[in-house]
Amino acid sequence: TSCSALREWVAIESDSSNVLKRPDLHHMMEKAAQKLRLMGGMVELVDIGQQELPDGQTLALPKVVTAQFGSDPNKRTVCIYGHVDVQPAKMDDGWATDPYNLTDINGNLYGRGASDNKAPVLAWIHAVEAYQALHMELPVNVKFIIEGMEETGSNGLEDMIVAQRDIFFSDVDYIIISDCGWLSRRPALTYGTRGNCYFFAEIEGPKQDLHSGVYGGTVIEPMTDLIGILDTLIDPNGKILIPGIREAVAPLSDEEWKMYQDIQFDLENYKNKIGVDQLMYNSKVDLLAHMWRYPTVSIHGIQGAFSDHGTKTVIPAKVVAKFSIRQVPNMDPAVVKKQVTDYLHLVFSKRKSPNKLKVTMVIGAKPWLADTQDPVFEAGKAAIKRVFNVDPDLIREGATIPIARTFQDVTGKSIIMMPIGGFDDGLHSQNEKMSRYNYIEGTKYFIAYLHEVSLIKKTSV
Numbered sequence: 001t002s003c004s005a006l007r008e009w010v011a012i013e014s015d016s017s018n019v020l021k022r023p024d025l026h027h028m029m030e031k032a033a034q035k036l037r038l039m040g041g042m043v044e045l046v047d048i049g050q051q052e053l054p055d056g057q058t059l060a061l062p063k064v065v066t067a068q069f070g071s072d073p074n075k076r077t078v079c080i081y082g083h084v085d086v087q088p089a090k091m092d093d094g095w096a097t098d099p100y101n102l103t104d105i106n107g108n109l110y111g112r113g114a115s116d117n118k119a120p121v122l123a124w125i126h127a128v129e130a131y132q133a134l135h136m137e138l139p140v141n142v143k144f145i146i147e148g149m150e151e152t153g154s155n156g157l158e159d160m161i162v163a164q165r166d167i168f169f170s171d172v173d174y175i176i177i178s179d180c181g182w183l184s185r186r187p188a189l190t191y192g193t194r195g196n197c198y199f200f201a202e203i204e205g206p207k208q209d210l211h212s213g214v215y216g217g218t219v220i221e222p223m224t225d226l227i228g229i230l231d232t233l234i235d236p237n238g239k240i241l242i243p244g245i246r247e248a249v250a251p252l253s254d255e256e257w258k259m260y261q262d263i264q265f266d267l268e269n270y271k272n273k274i275g276v277d278q279l280m281y282n283s284k285v286d287l288l289a290h291m292w293r294y295p296t297v298s299i300h301g302i303q304g305a306f307s308d309h310g311t312k313t314v315i316p317a318k319v320v321a322k323f324s325i326r327q328v329p330n331m332d333p334a335v336v337k338k339q340v341t342d343y344l345h346l347v348f349s350k351r352k353s354p355n356k357l358k359v360t361m362v363i364g365a366k367p368w369l370a371d372t373q374d375p376v377f378e379a380g381k382a383a384i385k386r387v388f389n390v391d392p393d394l395i396r397e398g399a400t401i402p403i404a405r406t407f408q409d410v411t412g413k414s415i416i417m418m419p420i421g422g423f424d425d426g427l428h429s430q431n432e433k434m435s436r437y438n439y440i441e442g443t444k445y446f447i448a449y450l451h452e453v454s455l456i457k458k459t460s461v
């Protein structure tokens with residue numbers, strides 16, 4: 001196939017983290033709505049209000065697309081959630097091809113957002129289209145909820161879900177999310193995600209940037225302060241140093257330990273895939289546990305720091321570190337916000353610096369965990385068996401789907417994550433891709449799932 005829909009979607013630079021790209025993001029939401037409208041869905045573009053930027057300005061949030069195919073009260077209703085915003089990408093980051101021009105190389109479709117999450121959303125759409133093309137009645141009512149702010153924490157979506165709980169979600173039985181990946185070549189069903197608390201730590205000093213030769217040695221540099229406090233977040237062995245964080249983590253049970261042992265995961269492959277000689281842990285179980293169910297600190301970047309080619313000799317006047325802490329049961333983002341803010345101010349005060357520190361938490365997403373005994377998982381296993389002829393791995397996901405926990409807490413519905421992304425898709429990274437195999441077989445799997453989930457209805461109603 002030509003994958004024309006995916007090509008058109010990838011061509012839209014729907015980067016939700018870049019305010020300059022907001023028109024592209026609005027266009028992307030219109031495009032998704034139009035696709036569903038043309039298929040005969042009952043479609044709405046729901047206004048979810050404004051986003052407040054750190055500088056106090058406001059910006060219109062991308063509308064949320066909802067769609068409905070069928071409303072037969074005798075059928076079960078599934079709701080597919082997905083997102084069509086993407087992480088930033090530019091050739092300069094080291095892409096081999098233009099990130100916004102879907103490029104087919106050896107059966108892999110390269111492009112920003114190909115795997116995260118445009119192809120999986122389209123695969124669900126194609127699954128509905130397949131029933132339509134074959135003039136087959138959909139075995140379940142299918143709803144879609146597609147957002148454009150997932151990559152920046154799903155701003156505005158929670159309020160919409162609360163407002164729609166007894167309207168759009170009233171007849172929904174199951175919520176399905178396909179915004180993650182397999183762990184190996186073996187298909188997987190996902191029953192947990194980590195949450196994420198994302199912080200800005202700003203240090204402000206002189207009123208403008210200074211020449212390091214002329215002023216170096218006379219001023220207390222904001223960047224030196226910032227590196228100093230960042231270095232107190234986590235030690236070289238991965239131990240988080242912020243008091244209270246490790247204590248909140250639910251202990252690993254014997255049952256979990258056993259489950260992890262059975263999962264197909266090759267440490268050597270994993271090392272090769274990411275190009276490292278050594279990992280933080282040497283056993284499969286330790287590694288999976290630290291990927292899925294322990295917190296970690298990642299330092300992402302420093303705004304205001306010199307990062308171009310060349311040898312600029314500046315002392316930056318104001319620098320803002322961006323770091324995040326992945327959340328696991330039983331951590332609470334509100335508590336983590338206080339723990340981090342208090343700790344950084346304490347550490348900074350010990351430096352006796354005249355500079356000013358400001359700590360802000362800009363995303364506070366909770367972790368999500370499902371009951372794998374729920375019939376939605378049985379249906380998932382059956383659909384995988386039918387299409388791939390294997391039993392899936394039951395896995396967790398180290399990344400975050402910020403809205404998953406809200407769906408669970410607000411709607412009370414069962415949630416299943418059904419990834420079709422490959423383990424080596426390079427999400428958020430250079431050369432992100434979705435393989436043709438996963439895209440096409442994944443679509444078949446979704447078609448099969450709609451059938452399997454309708455069978456649950458017959459036995460459990």
Ligand SMILES: C[C@H](N)C(=O)N[C@@H](Cc1c[nH]cn1)C(=O)O
Pocket residue numbers: 116117150151152153179180196198363365398399400401402427
């Ligand atoms: C799993 C999903 N495709 C994803 O990548 N989610 C992002 C969401 C996020 C969390 N904090 C900021 N954005 C992720 O896990 O990084």
